[in-house]
Amino acid sequence: MKLPTPKVVLFDLDGTLVDTAPDLGHAANLIRAERGLPPLPLADYRPVASAGARGLLGKALGITMDDPEFPALRAQFLDRYRDNLTRESRLFDGMEALLAAIGARGARWGIVTNKPSALTGPLLDGLQLTARSAVSISADEVARAKPAPDALLHACERLAVAGHDCWYVGDDKRDITAGRAAGMHTIAADWGYLGADEPIDEWGADRIAESPQQIADWL
Template sequence: MNHPGRRLAAVFFDLDGTLADTAGDFIPVVQTLRAEAGLAPLPPERIRASVSNGARGLVTLALGLGEDDDGFERWRQRLLTLYGGLLGTHATVFPGLRELIAQLDSAGIAWGIATNKPRAYTAPLLERLAIDPPPASVVCPEDVRERKPHPESLERNCREAGCSPAQAIYVGDHRRDIEAGQRAGLYTVAAAYGYIEPGDDPARWGADGLVSNSEALAAQLLPPLEDTVEGLS
């Protein structure tokens, strides 16, 4: 990853599939939805790959419905109700990222989250995950006019963390994350360990960097913390 030498001030993460492994909460929800519709279960890994597409994407996956189809909104609300009952039950922070965040804090570097997950679900999830120190900035769809891939979420992250986009890194597991980061002027890292749809290739998203697992992300971000973001590879 070639990046101009500049002082690193903040690292921002997408939430589902990048910072937190939340698929364990969504898999039973999708299976329940299918059972209620009289359908057979899906392979769990197929559901896992689609978690980053949010509630609408999961309803489409579960039932084959488009957003304009009759009943779509009713099923979406049912999915959200089921998810609310399981929220955070099986979710974990990806390996190495708690340690990374502690290291960021020790180096005086802020961290935060830019997510398309509504705050009603983001806030209790973060409470259950209990990451220490807490994020300096959490931007949810309710906080902006336009959600990712629009850059507004990350622009707000930077304001709240007190840094310029040129001093920040954004890590995400979806093409929309990389687009949002690039449009906002941040250095972008594609998390290939996240929830990647079949046939999608994170290497083609145009990110500045690519990591295959969360431990690799921590290993690549930690060395330059005392100097700059230069030297990521």
């Protein structure tokens, strides 16, 4: 079934719009180096990158959120990451063309992420995306992070659009769950980090996109 033409296309940030895994992995390896441990390859970090500090520290040090050291390690990790936000992070291949295609069709695009705003803002500034995006909503701007729909609904309020006029693109099941709960048409990004245990075709997305170009073809 053809997706209705969107007024707004919203993207998850890490693993969907921007490939941030190299800088997240670098920050995790800095934490390892401070403990005399050798670096892990980026391939080890990529599947857990969408899980933030929890996933990256879990991979880097085998630590969980229940560990009493976790809060201090999380703060250290975020400090290292904040210092390296745009060291290697870039738009995914084909994403620039997709953003251009959205604009060419008279639609807008924006970002809804579980990343904290203290990191989201500087990252978007560093990649010169702030002025280009119609909206950017971070997890700490709403009561509940994804998979709750709060951030997506807040984006709709800011843009004065209804959920059914939006597409939401994400690389994790929580993105699809949140998008559906907000009444949006959902697209699973098969090029992302795909850290969920459940296969992508079981997330309940309206479409699965193998590349940003495929989404452009659906516009």
